[in-house]
Amino acid sequence: MTSILKVINPGLYSCVQDLGRFGQNHLGLTTGGCHDAYAFKIANALVGNPINSPALELTLGGFRAEVLAPITIALTGLNVGFTINNKNQALWQSIQVARGDVIEIATPHIGLRHTLAISGGVKAQSHFTSVSTVMREGLGCKIEANTLIKQQAPRFSKQKRLPANLIPNFCQNTPLNMVLALQHHEFSAADLNRFLSSSYTVTGQSDRMGYRIQGAALESPTGARFSEGINLGAIQVPADGQPIVLLNDRQTIGGYPKLGSVTALDCANLLQKRAGDEVAFNAISIEKAQNLNHLAQVKLQRALDALN
Amino acid sequence: MSNPSYRIFDASENAVIVYFSDIVSSEQTQKIAAFSHALKTSLGELIVDVTLSYTSALVTYQSLSIDHFSIKQKIKSILTQLNDITFSVKQIELPAYYHSEVGADLNTMAKAKNLTVSDIIKFHSEQIYSVFAIGFAPGFAFLGEVNPILATPRLATPRKKVAKGSIAIADKQTAVYPAVSPGGWNLIGNCPVSLFDAANTPPLPFNIGDSVKFVPIERNEFIRLGGHID
DSSP: OOEEEEEEEOOSEEEEEOSOOOSOGGGTOOOOOOSOHHHHHHHHHHTTOOTTOOEEEEESSOEEEEEOSOEEEEEEESOOOEEETTEEOOSSBEEEEOTTOEEEEOOOSSOOEEEEEETTOBOOOOBTTBOOOBGGGTBSOEEOTTOEEEBSSOOOOOOOBOOGGGSOOOOTTSOEEEEEOTTGGGSOHHHHHHHHHOOEEEEEEEOSSEEEEESSOOOOOOSOOOOEEOOTTEEEOOTTOOOEEEOTTOOSEEOSOEEEEEOHHHHHHHTTOOTTOEEOEEEOOHHHHHHHHHHHHHHHHHHHHHHO | OOOTTOEEEEEETTEEEEEOOSSOOHHHHHHHHHHHHHHHHHHGGGEEEEEEETTEEEEEEOTTTSOHHHHHHHHHHHHHHGGGOOOOOOEEEEEEBOOTTTOTTHHHHHHHHTOOHHHHHHHHHHSOEEEEEEOSSTTOEEEEOOOGGGOBOOOSSOEEEEOTTEEEEEBTEEEEOSSSEEEOSEEEEEOOSOOOOTTSSSSSSOOTTOEEEEEEOOHHHHHHTTOOOO
């Protein structure tokens, strides 16, 4: 298999992802998976791939690679300096690159993560049904300088561009939708109000496993409890009262009380936040959260149709 | 009517959690394992993942295909039939080399409890343990319960590196570290058999609800089975 990219600089953290590793929790394996399913699926569709093809996830830009064979690429995420041979390129579109071209993605001013899809998909070893990288579990592939990226299958794609009205409007200051669930009834009404009316600061101890946020302290319900499964977005409150939102690479089980969950859609927004950013939460009903999922699905389908 | 001891709560817009009991027992754990099996068999693609642990099952579902009312109805119906389902569990044996050269806390524990090392080996290996939960790390199984005499709190300061295969005790539970990792459990021995191996089918020799018994082995047998002494 021919190599298609030589990574000169991987940036802060670059890895291979797909939509996630499902159905493996009983082994203690977490889900992992791309930071934003919409951005990931569209990136693949732009280069003519099946939407679950392995792609690169870049954290905080700083990525530079040399093209070794003609391919189609697409970058999705928040706006960022993106050049081929120092010439500016737009995100959310496919770009044909040739041998010798240099792809460069700058450090973003806002946001954190981007998806870089490559026609044919990135060749990666699948473990337990998925190529998702979870460093803690020793699964997947972290991209280093000099990594040679191979293509899964040769594929060529025609020029595609996502219509502007289907590019997500990543609004940085919208409160994150969450549902009050799990052990929320064990928290006092005053603390639930405090949580929903405060803004919290993302701390430096935040990564794909979970985001630690700092602000109004909540009283964590005491009492013995057994570890239980942790779902995506679960907001747990340890004894220090500072919430932790569990994300894609979360541990499968844990024992802290949880007052609810950030919706899967808004977990993608949270994963764009970096240390020092402020976040707030907006409680919505499960019915509304499920409706929003359906609307998101309609929007995704419209986008995929537009790219077909 | 479902058994009133079951409680079901929403966990998110695409997950519910089912609590089976307030106490941990091998009987409950087997019931939880049977539930998971029945759920996957009857609901198939609607189920994204099931995470079992001690007294609960977290069920993640395809919320684009079924809403939270309907999934809870289906779960309740499965719970109602649970007592009629026969579900077989297995017991596996794990070789255990109990010695201070692979179990750094063995002698300390014996001294603190006024026991001999042989007593500790006897108490630890005569018990049949139930797999209560799997998590913390791939293949890490929480086994319980140890003879109360052996119950020991976690170390005040966790070790940065615990060897693969280490057999350990924390409070009333015991476990085998499936890989090198940090850890705060009290180390009493080592199991030379690889517990979690991606190349094996299945990658882990047991599931929640199964039981485990440790069989003491001598040093030469430990080495013969692939054990290492650091």
